[in-house]
Amino acid sequence: MRLTGKDFDTMIGDYSVRVESLSASITDNRKVIKENGIPVDFTNGDVECSGEIELNIRNFKLIAAAAKDAGSWRDLKPFDIGLTGSVTGENQTIDLDKCLLRISDLINIDPNSNDQMKIKLPFDVTGPDFVVIDGTPYLSAHDIRDL
Numbered sequence: 060m061r062l063t064g065k066d067f068d069t070m071i072g073d074y075s076v077r078v079e080s081l082s083a084s085i086t087d088n089r090k091v092i093k094e095n096g097i098p099v100d101f102t103n104g105d106v107e108c109s110g111e112i113e114l115n116i117r118n119f120k121l122i123a124a125a126a127k128d129a130g131s132w133r134d135l136k137p138f139d140i141g142l143t144g145s146v147t148g149e150n151q152t153i154d155l156d157k158c159l160l161r162i163s164d165l166i167n168i169d170p171n172s173n174d175q176m177k178i179k180l181p182f183d184v185t186g187p188d189f190v191v192i193d194g195t196p197y198l199s200a201h202d203i204r205d206l
Contacts, residue, residue: 067144071121071122074122079113083184085197108155111179116177140155151193157188161182164177
């Protein structure tokens with residue numbers, strides 16, 4: 060059996076949520092050094108990871124309750140996001156450190172549609188543990204020294 064999106068459990072902070080969709084992309088700005096037009100080495104650059112969570116209203120209300128407890132959406136502290144997928148023979152875990160959530164697509168009403176309401180929460184990873192894939196950090200110990 061192969062792992063699919065249906066096989067993932069998602070934790071946003073302490074909240075187990077069912078996502079409609081979730082994406083995360085890493086930008087790694089390492090750069091190739093060339094001499095005479097030939098690659099000879101590389102330099103390290105900055106990194107970032109951002110993504111987007113799409114939730115139905117019921118699951119959005121879990122995060123909204125956390126924002127209310129914090130005092131406002133802007134007072135909401137960054138959440139860790141944990142993704143765990145498992146089927147017979149295949150497993151994957153991805154941990155995203157201290158994700159700062161925002162709201163986009165707060166409402167999109169189409170009176171001719173029978174699709175359920177969905178809200179999008181874009182996020183940026185803001186923590187030094189950055190991204191951990193199956194227990195292996197993306198960043199090296201050298202990258203995060205002195206942080």
